[in-house]
Structure formats: C-alpha cells, structure tokens
Amino acid sequence: MVIFGASGDLTQRKLVPALFYLARERLLPAEFTVIGCSKTPYTHERFRQKMQKALKEFSSLSAGDESLLESFTKGLFYISEDFSSAQAYGKLVEFLEQMDRERGTGGNRLFYLSTPPSFFPVIVQHLGATGLTRPKFPGKSWTRIVIEKPFGRDFESAERLSRTVTSVFEEKQVYRIDHYLGKETVQNLLVFRFSNGVFEPVWNRRYIDHVQITVAEELGVEKRGAYYEEAGLVRDMIQNHVVQLMSLVAMEPPATFDSTAVRDEKAKLMRAIRSMPRDQLDQSAVRGQYAAGWVGGQKVPAYRSEPGVSPASTTETYAALKLYIDNWRWAGVPFYLRSGKRLSKQVSKILIQFQRVPHLLFRGSGADSIEPNVLALRIQPNEGIALTIGAKLPGATMQIRPVKMEFRYAESFGAEPATAYETLLLDCMLGDQTLFNREDAVELAWEFLDPVLTRWKEDGPKGLSFYEAGSWGPAEADSLIEREGRHWRRP
Ligand SMILES: NC(=O)c1ccc[n+]([C@@H]2O[C@H](COP(=O)([O-])OP(=O)(O)OC[C@H]3O[C@@H](n4cnc5c(N)ncnc54)[C@H](OP(=O)(O)O)[C@@H]3O)[C@@H](O)[C@H]2O)c1
Incomplete structure (x- = not known):
C-alpha cells in the first residue's frame, strides 16, 4: 500500500490505526x-517512530499489543519526495520492486491519495506515465487507487478529475472513499431495510410523513480555516456524507448485494432528486455561519475570527436543505437535510417520521397531541436504532406518552463496531466497491448542488444567517421546516 500524504493528519489519525486493527484481527498477511x-x-526509522507514537495516541492498544506493534511498524517504509517531481515515481517503481523481492509482497498495489485535492490529478497522471496503474502480473495481481474526498469542487471540476482518473485507470480499479459509508450503522441501514419484512412495506409516501438527516459537529474549523474558506459546509459535508445517507434511506431494493446492483440503485435515486430552481431557492435552502458562543462549557470565537478566515467571510458553516425525490415511492415526501459546525452536540442521525394515525381514538386523554412514530437511526455516537411508539401511562386514566424501543450496537453485540476506515480498507483490498462512490453518483450530487452554490456565491452576504456557536443553527432553518407544520427533532 502506497500512502501519498503519509506525514499528514489523516494517515496518522485514521489510516495507520485502521491498518493496525486489521493486522490485530489477523486480516492482513505478514508481508503487508x-x-x-x-x-x-523522514528516514524509514523516523517514520516508524512517528506512526508508533500516532498509534499510541489515536488507537486503543492493550498490553498484549506491544509485539504486534513492533512487527507491524517494521512493515512501514518512507519515501521523501515532492508529488510534482517525475523522479519521485521512478524511485517508487524501484522501491516497489525491491519490496516485492525482499518482503515477498507479490505485486498487488494499493495507492491511497491522502493529499490536498489539488494533487489528485498530478499523482494520477504520474502513476499513468510510469505504468504503475497497470497490474504487475495481469490476471494474477491487482492495482487499485483510493481517492479521498473532496472529489472536485463542482460538477465541472469533478468531471475533469474523472476524465483524468479514467484516462489511466479502469473504473473497477477506482475507489472514491466516503468514510461515512464504512460506518456500521450506515451499512446496517441496508440490512435493516432489506432483511426485515416489517419495514419495507411502510417505507414509502403512504406511511412516511418526512425524513430528517442531521450531521452536526461541535468542532469549529480548528486549524483548517484556509481550506474551509475554499470549501464551505455544502462541499465538505452535504455533497458527500449527507447525500450518501439520503440515497441509502431512499433507494429501491437492489436485486443483489453486489457493487453494481447497489450503485445502480443509488445512481437511479440521485437522478430522481428534483433540482432546486434558482428563483425558489430561498424556500428550500438556508445557509448560516457561526458567531461566537459557548460549546461544551468553553467560550469559542466566531468563524470570522478563526485563523486563516477572512473577517468578512461569507462561507457557510451551516446549511439546511429541503429536497424532493420525484419517483413513485417518494412523491411529495420532503427530505430535510442539515449539517453544521459548532452546533450544540456532535451527532449524526437519520429520523424517519411516520404519518399520524388516520383517526384519533383517545381524544381528551393527551393522546390527541401525541407525536407520530419516529424511527431514529443513530450513526454516531452510540450507534443504534430506536423506534418511538405511543404507550399508555400506568394508572386508572387514559394517558399516552411516547416511549422508545431501542437497539444499541455496543449492548447487543458486546463489542464496539469496527472503525469506518478499517471496513473500507479491507473492502478495497478484497476488491469490493459496494461502499465506494461511482463516478456517476459523485457527478449527480454536484449537479443538483451546483445551482445552490452558484447562487450563494453571487448573493455574497445577502441571505447569510448567523447563529450562536453551541446552538442548533440559525432561526431561518427552523422556519424552513416550521412553515410546513413540522419541526426539527432534537437529536
Ligand atoms: N484529516 C481528516 O480527518 C480527513 C477526513 C476526511 C478526508 N480527508 C481528506 O484526506 C486528504 C488528506 O487530508 P489531511 O488532513 O491528512 O491533510 P494534511 O494533514 O494537510 O496532509 C497533507 C499531506 O500531503 C503532503 N503534501 C502536500 N504537498 C505535497 C507535495 N508537494 N509533495 C509531497 N507531499 C505533499 C503533506 O506532506 P508534508 O507535510 O510532508 O509536506 C502531507 O503529508 C484530503 O484530501 C482531505 O480532504 C481528511
């Protein structure tokens, strides 16, 4: 595995710990x-020391892991080069050959692009020019590439990057990663929908009133102000994670659980998302930016006062969207999506709100105000699923209150779910693309978000709302849903 960007944040916080967990579960060969x-x-030795330190800091090691830590880090090597220099790739070719000879790595190659996105096309082109994109032993070994997000910054740039990638790699070699799809609850969403007979019959416009998807962060932009100024919330979170969650909730059942069938259904769903007309955007999209406030008992600055951020920035750190899916199953059912930084709580959750019962039997008992059933799929933290149902309060009078039926991953299985990168790296090594994004899905997501981003850019400060850090976002986002007689449910 060749990691471009090995001295960076993602490598030490996520990739190397995920590889270590795989090694601990004996899912990697000794030659890895x-x-x-x-x-x-860095020298090889300095790189190994840095990764050992990262493993101690970012993964959960137990006393018995010491010897594995030693043998695992012996398999780590380092090349110091600039990605733009052709010489780097010549050196890489030689080093890969040397590893095949000395460590018996057998010719399989997995390239991982964990670099600033501007280097994605540069590295891909160099790999193509050196012939590293082709399998070493055709039919007997494989070569694959994992590309981190963001894949483009709009439809046009995503298409351009796709053309570069597919000029030297075949689509079956390309793994566009969205780590949200590796999370256990996200995969469980498919299991939940398609292996339980009771839910699928009511999973449609006849029984579901609306769907809410919330991906909220307590964190601000930390040290990534300069990156965030260029990206903004929609590019950073909605275009990938939130849209992916929506497509899994809403897609039709695939005929089989293989990557082509699943990804075909996701693409079909995304094609059915109604585009948001520019002149009615205010009715279906809200953007906000955090002002100073308090998060977790700490006073935090406004986005505009963060390092690397312009004091007059109009970049959104919050967005709420209302979308419709124009197909038979979902006609007329709104999907409300929201995501933001510096919100009250770190949480990712999908809420399916069912319609009220057609006839209220228990008038005057408090039951006429009872909430409809809500199915909550918690992606993080405390991964699990809960169904809210109405139940009779014990006592002589008829009083009804909502109660929860809950499933918690950690409790039911006595184990924490695997980390997302662990799942996805293993899938990639096994050649399973199901949980990775295909070119068409990435481009379709840009296609319906581009008009929003263009309009916001043109409007500048006009229409940008501010919200206090530590709150649940701007009041305008509440109005977006409340004017239709609904409300955001506190996750
Ligand atoms: N960090 C996360 O949690 C996270 C989560 C999801 C996705 N991602 C994505 O993952 C990718 C990496 O993110 P990151 O946070 O790890 O970034 P980062 O900490 O800034 O790391 C960037 C890496 O690229 C290397 N690099 C930059 N320019 C180079 C050049 N000209 N030649 C050689 N090396 C160069 C840096 O090496 P030197 O420092 O040695 O120059 C460093 O190793 C990005 O695409 C990001 O969007 C990150």
Missing part, C-alpha cells in the same frame, strides 16, 4: 507493506 510518501524528510 506500507510505503509512505510525502515531502517532509
């Missing part, structure tokens, strides 16, 4: 080898 590549001049 990582070649890290980035600019900082």
Whole structure:
C-alpha cells in the first residue's frame, strides 16, 4: 500500500490505526507493506517512530499489543519526495520492486491519495506515465487507487478529475472513499431495510410523513480555516456524507448485494432528486455561519475570527436543505437535510417520521397531541436504532406518552463496531466497491448542488444567517421546516 500524504493528519489519525486493527484481527498477511510518501524528510526509522507514537495516541492498544506493534511498524517504509517531481515515481517503481523481492509482497498495489485535492490529478497522471496503474502480473495481481474526498469542487471540476482518473485507470480499479459509508450503522441501514419484512412495506409516501438527516459537529474549523474558506459546509459535508445517507434511506431494493446492483440503485435515486430552481431557492435552502458562543462549557470565537478566515467571510458553516425525490415511492415526501459546525452536540442521525394515525381514538386523554412514530437511526455516537411508539401511562386514566424501543450496537453485540476506515480498507483490498462512490453518483450530487452554490456565491452576504456557536443553527432553518407544520427533532 502506497500512502501519498503519509506525514499528514489523516494517515496518522485514521489510516495507520485502521491498518493496525486489521493486522490485530489477523486480516492482513505478514508481508503487508506500507510505503509512505510525502515531502517532509523522514528516514524509514523516523517514520516508524512517528506512526508508533500516532498509534499510541489515536488507537486503543492493550498490553498484549506491544509485539504486534513492533512487527507491524517494521512493515512501514518512507519515501521523501515532492508529488510534482517525475523522479519521485521512478524511485517508487524501484522501491516497489525491491519490496516485492525482499518482503515477498507479490505485486498487488494499493495507492491511497491522502493529499490536498489539488494533487489528485498530478499523482494520477504520474502513476499513468510510469505504468504503475497497470497490474504487475495481469490476471494474477491487482492495482487499485483510493481517492479521498473532496472529489472536485463542482460538477465541472469533478468531471475533469474523472476524465483524468479514467484516462489511466479502469473504473473497477477506482475507489472514491466516503468514510461515512464504512460506518456500521450506515451499512446496517441496508440490512435493516432489506432483511426485515416489517419495514419495507411502510417505507414509502403512504406511511412516511418526512425524513430528517442531521450531521452536526461541535468542532469549529480548528486549524483548517484556509481550506474551509475554499470549501464551505455544502462541499465538505452535504455533497458527500449527507447525500450518501439520503440515497441509502431512499433507494429501491437492489436485486443483489453486489457493487453494481447497489450503485445502480443509488445512481437511479440521485437522478430522481428534483433540482432546486434558482428563483425558489430561498424556500428550500438556508445557509448560516457561526458567531461566537459557548460549546461544551468553553467560550469559542466566531468563524470570522478563526485563523486563516477572512473577517468578512461569507462561507457557510451551516446549511439546511429541503429536497424532493420525484419517483413513485417518494412523491411529495420532503427530505430535510442539515449539517453544521459548532452546533450544540456532535451527532449524526437519520429520523424517519411516520404519518399520524388516520383517526384519533383517545381524544381528551393527551393522546390527541401525541407525536407520530419516529424511527431514529443513530450513526454516531452510540450507534443504534430506536423506534418511538405511543404507550399508555400506568394508572386508572387514559394517558399516552411516547416511549422508545431501542437497539444499541455496543449492548447487543458486546463489542464496539469496527472503525469506518478499517471496513473500507479491507473492502478495497478484497476488491469490493459496494461502499465506494461511482463516478456517476459523485457527478449527480454536484449537479443538483451546483445551482445552490452558484447562487450563494453571487448573493455574497445577502441571505447569510448567523447563529450562536453551541446552538442548533440559525432561526431561518427552523422556519424552513416550521412553515410546513413540522419541526426539527432534537437529536
Ligand atoms: N484529516 C481528516 O480527518 C480527513 C477526513 C476526511 C478526508 N480527508 C481528506 O484526506 C486528504 C488528506 O487530508 P489531511 O488532513 O491528512 O491533510 P494534511 O494533514 O494537510 O496532509 C497533507 C499531506 O500531503 C503532503 N503534501 C502536500 N504537498 C505535497 C507535495 N508537494 N509533495 C509531497 N507531499 C505533499 C503533506 O506532506 P508534508 O507535510 O510532508 O509536506 C502531507 O503529508 C484530503 O484530501 C482531505 O480532504 C481528511
């Protein structure tokens, strides 16, 4: 495995810990080898020390892991080069050959692009020019590439990047990663929908009133102000994670659980998302930016006062959208999506709100105000599923209150779910693309979000709302849903 960007944040916080967990579960062969590549001049030994330190900091090690830690880090190597220099790739070709000879790595190659997105096309083109994109032993070994998000910054740039990638790789070699899809509850969403007979019959416009998807972060932009100024919330979270969650909730059942069937259904669903007309955007899209406030008992600055951020920035750190899916199953059912930084709580959750019962039997008993059934799929934290139902309060009078039927991953299985990167890296090594994004899905997501981003850019400060850090977002986002007689449910 060749990691481009090996001295960076993602490698030490997520990739190397995920590889270590896989090794601990005996899912990696002893010959497994990582070649890290980035600019900082480390020796192999210095790189290993840095990764050992990262493993101690970012993964849960137990006393028995010491010897594995030693043998695992012996399989880590490092090349210090600039990604733009052709010489780097010549060196890489030689080093890969040497690893095949000395460590018996057998010719399979997995390239991982964990670099600033501007280097994605640069690296891909160089890999193509050196012939590293082709399997070493055709039919007997494989070569694959994992590309981190963001895949483009709009439809046009995503299409351009796709063309570069597919000029040297075949689609079956390309793994566009969205780590949300590796989370256990996200995969469980498909199991939940398609292996339980009771839910699918009511999973449609006849029984579901609306769907809410919330991906909320307590964190601000930390040290990534300059990156965020260019990206904004929609590019960073909605275009990938939130839209992916929506497509899994709403897609039709695939005929089989293989990557083509699942990804065909996701693409079909995304094609059915109604585009938001520019002149009616105010009715279906809200953007906000955090002002100073309090999060977790700490006073935090406004986005505009963060390092690397312009004091007059109009970049959104919050967005709420209302979308419709124009197909037989979902006609008329609104999907409300919201995501933001510096919100009250770190939580990702999908809520399916069912319609009220058609006839209220228990008038005057408090039951006429009873909430409809809500199915909550918690993606993080405390991964699990809960169904809210109305139940009779004990006592002589008829009083009804909502109660929850709950399933919690950790409790039911006595184990924490695997980390998302662990699942996805293993899938990639096994050649399973089901949980990775296909070119068409990425482009379709940009296609319906582009008009929103263009209009916001043109409007500048006009229409940008502010919200206090530590709140649940701007009041305008409440109005978006409340003017239709609904409300955001506190996750
Ligand atoms: N961090 C996360 O939690 C996270 C989550 C999801 C997705 N991602 C995505 O993952 C990718 C990496 O993110 P990151 O946070 O790890 O970024 P990062 O900390 O800024 O790391 C960037 C890496 O690229 C290397 N690099 C930059 N320019 C180079 C050049 N000209 N030649 C050689 N090496 C160069 C850096 O090496 P030197 O420092 O040695 O120059 C560093 O190793 C991004 O696409 C990001 O969007 C990150």
